[in-house]
Amino acid sequence: MLRSVIKxxxxxxxxxxxxxLVSFALTRLLPGDPAVYFAGAAPTPEAIADIRKAMLLDRPLLEQFVSYVVxxxxxxxxxxxxxxxxxxxxxxxxxxxxxxLxxxxxxxxxxxSIPLGVIGALRKGSLIDHAARFFSTTALxxxxxxxxxxxxFVFYYLLGLAPAPLGRIDPLGLPPPVRSGLIVIxxxxxxxxxxxTDGLAHLVLPSIALALSGIGPLTRITRGAMLTVLSSDFIRAARSYDMPRWRLIYVYALRNAMLPVxxxxxxxxxxxxxANVVVEKVFSWPGIGSYALEALVASDYAAVQGFVLSVALLYVLINILIDVLYGIVDVRVRLAE
Structure with a gap:
C-alpha cells in the first residue's frame, strides 16, 4: 500500500x-489591472508604473512565470x-x-444517499425506489x-429557527481557543x-445546502453498484446457504459495492x-471560497492562484486517501499491489 501511495x-x-501553469495563464486573462486597484482611488500614472514594477507586471509573461515558480x-x-x-x-x-463545512x-x-441507494436497489421499481430517484435528481x-x-428565507426569516447567516458563530460570541481551527472540535x-452549540447551529444550513449537490450522484452510484452486486453469483450462493438477510446485504453486498461509492x-x-465559493458567500462563511471570490473581483493574482493550487493539492490528497480506503475495504486491492 505504501508503494501505491508513493506512485x-x-x-x-x-x-x-x-x-x-493553467492558473497562472488564466489569472493573467482576468479583466482589470491589480496595480490600478492597489494604487488607490486617484492613482497617478507614475504610481501605477511603480506598482507594476514592484509586482513584476512590467516583465514578460515567461519571466513572471519563472519567478512565480521559484x-x-x-x-x-x-x-x-x-x-x-x-x-x-x-x-x-x-x-x-x-x-x-x-x-x-x-x-x-x-x-x-447510501441508505437511499440501498433501499432503491432492494426494492427496484417500487414507489420507494421512484421516490428516492426523484429526490436525488431534484437535489442534484x-x-x-x-x-x-x-x-x-424559510428557517431564518420565516420560522426563526436558524441563526443569522453571518459566519461560523454569533457576531457577539467569543470563539474557543484555536487548536485545530474547527469551531466544534x-x-x-x-x-x-x-x-x-453555536458552531453547529451555524453549520446546519450551509452544510445542507452544499450536501444536496452530492446526494444525487452518490445515491445513483450506490443503487447501481448494489444492483450489480445483488445479481452476482456469490450473492446467489450465499442465499442458498440460508444466510441472514441483514448479513447478506450489509456485510457482503454493501461492502463489495463500496468501491465505486x-x-x-x-x-x-x-x-x-x-461549490463552496457560492455557499460561503451566501452565508458569509470565512473560508477559502469567499476569499477566492473576493480575489477574483479585485484581480488579485496571487490569491486566486493560491486558491486554485490549494484545491488541487486537496484533490491529490483525497485521491491518495481513497486508494488507502480501497485496500481497507477490498482485500483484492491489497493483494494486487
Missing part, C-alpha cells in the same frame, strides 16, 4: 505543475492585495472553515446558491459547549470544495 504522489507532480518552491505564494497578508497565511487561517456536507450526503438539479437562499477540547465520494468532495 500516486509521483504521478501527481505533473498534474500540480499543469495546475500551476517563489512557489520556497513556499511563497505571494501577497494578497485585499488583506495585505501573505497568501499562505490567509489560506491557512481560512482553510479550517472550508474543511469543516465541506466535511460535514459530505457526511450528510453519505448518510442520506437545484443550484447551491438557490438552495442556500431558500433555506435562509475546538469547543469540545476547551469544554466550551456554548461554542459547540468511494470513488464518487472523492469526486463529490472535490466538487463541494469548489
Amino acid at each position: 500516486r504522489v509521483a504521478f501527481a507532480v505533473p498534474t500540480i505543475f499543469g495546475v500551476v 517563489n512557489l518552491l520556497h513556499g511563497d505564494l505571494g501577497k494578497s492585495l485585499i488583506t495585505g497578508q501573505p497568501v499562505v497565511k490567509d489560506l491557512v487561517a481560512r482553510m479550517p472553515a472550508t474543511l469543516e 465541506t466535511g460535514l456536507s459530505l457526511l450528510i450526503a453519505l448518510v442520506v 438539479s437545484m443550484p447551491s446558491f438557490f438552495t442556500g437562499l431558500l433555506l435562509v 475546538d469547543g469540545f477540547l476547551a469544554g466550551d459547549y456554548e461554542s459547540v 468511494l470513488t464518487t465520494a472523492g469526486f463529490v468532495f472535490s466538487f463541494l470544495i469548489s
Whole structure:
C-alpha cells in the first residue's frame, strides 16, 4: 500500500505543475489591472508604473512565470492585495472553515444517499425506489446558491429557527481557543459547549445546502453498484446457504459495492470544495471560497492562484486517501499491489 501511495504522489507532480501553469495563464486573462486597484482611488500614472514594477507586471509573461515558480518552491505564494497578508497565511487561517463545512456536507450526503441507494436497489421499481430517484435528481438539479437562499428565507426569516447567516458563530460570541481551527472540535477540547452549540447551529444550513449537490450522484452510484452486486453469483450462493438477510446485504453486498461509492465520494468532495465559493458567500462563511471570490473581483493574482493550487493539492490528497480506503475495504486491492 505504501508503494501505491508513493506512485500516486509521483504521478501527481505533473498534474500540480499543469495546475500551476493553467492558473497562472488564466489569472493573467482576468479583466482589470491589480496595480490600478492597489494604487488607490486617484492613482497617478507614475504610481501605477511603480506598482507594476514592484509586482513584476512590467516583465514578460515567461519571466513572471519563472519567478512565480521559484517563489512557489520556497513556499511563497505571494501577497494578497485585499488583506495585505501573505497568501499562505490567509489560506491557512481560512482553510479550517472550508474543511469543516465541506466535511460535514459530505457526511450528510453519505448518510442520506447510501441508505437511499440501498433501499432503491432492494426494492427496484417500487414507489420507494421512484421516490428516492426523484429526490436525488431534484437535489442534484437545484443550484447551491438557490438552495442556500431558500433555506435562509424559510428557517431564518420565516420560522426563526436558524441563526443569522453571518459566519461560523454569533457576531457577539467569543470563539474557543484555536487548536485545530474547527469551531466544534475546538469547543469540545476547551469544554466550551456554548461554542459547540453555536458552531453547529451555524453549520446546519450551509452544510445542507452544499450536501444536496452530492446526494444525487452518490445515491445513483450506490443503487447501481448494489444492483450489480445483488445479481452476482456469490450473492446467489450465499442465499442458498440460508444466510441472514441483514448479513447478506450489509456485510457482503454493501461492502463489495463500496468501491465505486468511494470513488464518487472523492469526486463529490472535490466538487463541494469548489461549490463552496457560492455557499460561503451566501452565508458569509470565512473560508477559502469567499476569499477566492473576493480575489477574483479585485484581480488579485496571487490569491486566486493560491486558491486554485490549494484545491488541487486537496484533490491529490483525497485521491491518495481513497486508494488507502480501497485496500481497507477490498482485500483484492491489497493483494494486487
